[in-house]
Amino acid sequence: MASLFIEPGPGQAPGWLGRHLVSPRINLLPADPIPLRACAASDPPDAGAVATLLCLGGAGIRQRWALCMRQPGGLHLNGQPVFLGQMPLRHRDEIVLPGGRRMFFSTERPAVITPFPGADQPVSCPRCRREIEPGQPAVCCPGCGVWSHQIPGYLPCYAYEDTKTCPACPHPNNLDGSLTWSPEDI
Ligand SMILES: [Zn+2]
Numbered sequence: 001m002a003s004l005f006i007e008p009g010p011g012q013a014p015g016w017l018g019r020h021l022v023s024p025r026i027n028l029l030p031a032d033p034i035p036l037r038a039c040a041a042s043d044p045p046d047a048g049a050v051a052t053l054l055c056l057g058g059a060g061i062r063q064r065w066a067l068c069m070r071q072p073g074g075l076h077l078n079g080q081p082v083f084l085g086q087m088p089l090r091h092r093d094e095i096v097l098p099g100g101r102r103m104f105f106s107t108e109r110p111a112v113i114t115p116f117p118g119a120d121q122p123v124s125c126p127r128c129r130r131e132i133e134p135g136q137p138a139v140c141c142p143g144c145g146v147w148s149h150q151i152p153g154y155l156p157c158y159a160y161e162d163t164k165t166c167p168a169c170p171h172p173n174n175l176d177g178s179l180t181w182s183p184e185d186i
């Protein structure tokens with residue numbers, strides 16, 4: 001699931017405000033204390049909205065989002081002014097609203113243990129090389145999308161012993177629900 005990290009506004013507590021993007025259409029309203037408002041495609045145009053965040057489909061780390069402009073000028077994406085049209089959003093993109101409030105788009109999600117759903121082809125675990133059977137507890141790595149076993153006491157392959165990363169990529173393999181990236185890393 002994608003998230004936005006929003007710079008606090010005047011009078012708000014310091015620290016980035018994290019918001020999960022649970023609605024597929026979200027208007028950006030620079031004048032609002034939390035400048036996001038979920039909307040439906042059938043809603044009348046929102047006069048205060050400078051742009052709309054649109055989910056283009058996909059799930060998990062493959063979910064795709066775009067920034068769709070509603071009013072020309074004033075909004076910056078990664079330091080460049082955006083006028084009209086639709087721009088794809090990528091992990092860590094910076095959006096600056098008219099008035100200067102900053103926010104960062106993130107597609108990171110925490111690693112979670114779920115029953116392996118199965119696939120068209122047999123899938124082998126990158127740690128133990130054995131096949132992952134449908135229904136076995138496993139983790140789909142948020143960094144690379146590769147599945148590994150995570151069966152405590154038997155095949156704890158994703159978060160194996162003292163390893164710090166996924167067996168298939170450098171993504172941290174913690175399973176405490178925390179995200180590894182926030183704007184403070186910039
Ligand atoms: Zn394994």
Ligand SMILES: [Zn+2]
Pocket residue numbers: 141142143144145146166167168169170171
């Ligand atoms: Zn990985």
